[in-house]
Amino acid sequence: MKVRAAVAGLRMGRNHVAALAKQANVDVVALCDLDPQLAGDQADEVVRIAGEGSVRPKAYTDYSEMLERERPDVVAIATPNRFHAAMTIEAAKGGAKAICCEKPIAVDLAEAREMVAACAQAGVRLIVNHQRRLGGDFEWIRDAVARGAIGDLYLIRATCAGDMLSDGTHLIDSSLFVAGDVDWKWAFASYHRADYETAAAAGSDAKSGGGFDKLGGWRFGHPVEDGMFAVIELTNGVRVEFLTGDLRLPGRPYHDVELIGTSGSLRRSGDKDNENLFQRSADGSWEPVPVALEPSVDKIARSYEKLLKLLADDLPDSEHPLGTPHAMRGFELLMGVYESARTRRVVTRPVEQLRYPLAVELGLE
Ligand SMILES: NC(=O)c1ccc[n+]([C@@H]2O[C@H](COP(=O)([O-])OP(=O)(O)OC[C@H]3O[C@@H](n4cnc5c(N)ncnc54)[C@H](O)[C@@H]3O)[C@@H](O)[C@H]2O)c1
Incomplete structure (x- = not known):
């Protein structure tokens, strides 16, 4: 069965959409942005990249509804910084197996530590996108x-x-x-x-x-x-x-x-x-x-390749170059x-x- 991925925040997030759509064993099943136009545009992008016959992601403007209905395995969070912590914790508690949060991980240390603790408790791999x-x-x-x-x-x-x-x-x-x-x-x-x-x-x-x-x-x-x-x-x-x-x-x-x-x-x-x-x-x-x-290596795609491998091999995020030890x-x-x-x-x-x-x-x- 393919890994089900969802992306929230679709400006910087479009790079996550493209990187996920390139992965052979991933279906991008849902996209979420307060601006519905962005989700529609990015759904077209997914089909263009993943090819005809691929799953067309459903568009959401409400993140909680998206998580509840789609139960994604991988969640990418590319919303403004002040939402990172709450959205990561919600995804971790909602059954995601891996989360890629945009940098900075959070706005303060209390939030960042809560995110890491929530993910550790739920057995979720958390990476932070310092893709360089x-x-x-x-x-x-x-x-x-x-x-x-x-x-x-x-x-x-x-x-x-x-x-x-x-x-x-x-x-x-x-x-x-x-x-x-x-x-x-x-x-x-x-x-x-x-x-x-x-x-x-x-x-x-x-x-x-x-x-x-x-x-x-x-x-x-x-x-x-x-x-x-x-x-x-x-x-x-x-x-x-x-x-x-x-x-x-x-x-x-x-x-x-x-x-x-x-x-x-x-x-x-x-x-x-x-x-x-x-x-x-x-x-x-x-x-x-x-x-x-x-010159043209897609670092975010490479990051997801490694994240998917961690899932397949049941390894922790400390084995990922963008995992929580370096991030914290x-x-x-x-x-x-x-x-x-x-x-x-x-x-x-x-x-x-x-x-x-x-x-x-x-x-x-
Ligand atoms: N890794 C990188 O190189 C890199 C580059 C640029 C931005 N970023 C990070 O990506 C994140 C987003 O940056 P941006 O430049 O795209 O910001 P932006 O403000 O331009 O866009 C954010 C998008 O998120 C949407 N959004 C806001 N709240 C939402 C919510 N609750 N649910 C769903 N969608 C919501 C907005 O409608 C908007 O489309 C930031 O954390 C930023 O630091 C990382």
Whole structure:
């Protein structure tokens, strides 16, 4: 019998729809979005990708109704961040076997821990979509660092547009990944945010916003900062520096990660595999790294392939590159960074602040 999959939230979620529709042993049985037009359009996409005769997914605007009627085995959640926790827990309790939740896993540590606990209790595999781990440039960089191609890695300098919670989460995940997935020792950070009209914006779906254009200090149903810097020390001694939002390094693309080692530097400058990989030459300029990577690997499809294999082999999500151990290590660091910015102090593990520190600072918690 084929695995039954459902997707909720169909903007970023369309990438999950396409990735699931490509899997030979999956029927995408249901799609859900508050906008019914999106579900209809994506149902057409599923039939186009999976081929004539494939199951046409049913369209829903109500997530609970979709779960109850369809009982999907795999649920993809690509709704705004503030819905991730409740929707994941509902799917776990409703009989799903595997859940792929978009990043960030949640908006605060309390929610994230509840999600992981609910999934563990129900025997559900939970993965969080930091898809850059699944092949391409970052995999090549991780392997290059591990074989000593730049000597001893001692500094990662990562910069991106947007806010730390939704965009910086990729920087954190990629930095931990290339540095060998070790723990972090301490974080020190600072942020700034204009004095927006928070009361009117609080909780409004209209403030969810895709892309990284902030809508008056709000995005995905929660407040965000305008700019942040952070310094982190990992347990292997590697330092990581982040500059995000309006503090992004001038002239850098959406995402830019630089690795500085004792005998060389590598840089991934942009978001397209095989086109954005550079090394520092002897004269100090950046030159392309002459390696041939798969430029068009669908990382989300690869992630689902691995998730389906876990289901088939009855293995836990810790066996998946995007499973809860990596997701929670990165998310605790992310929350530690915000907590340091809120308290103006160095934060160490374990992070004790269970609420979203920026919301706490704004008096919203
Ligand atoms: N992994 C990545 O590279 C990546 C890239 C972009 C976005 N994301 C993540 O994906 C999520 C969605 O981002 P987006 O840019 O598509 O946001 P968006 O606000 O543009 O779209 C969200 C969609 O979810 C729908 N929605 C909202 N509440 C819903 C509900 N209760 N039930 C069903 N549908 C609902 C909305 O109608 C909308 O179509 C966010 O968590 C974001 O961080 C991840």
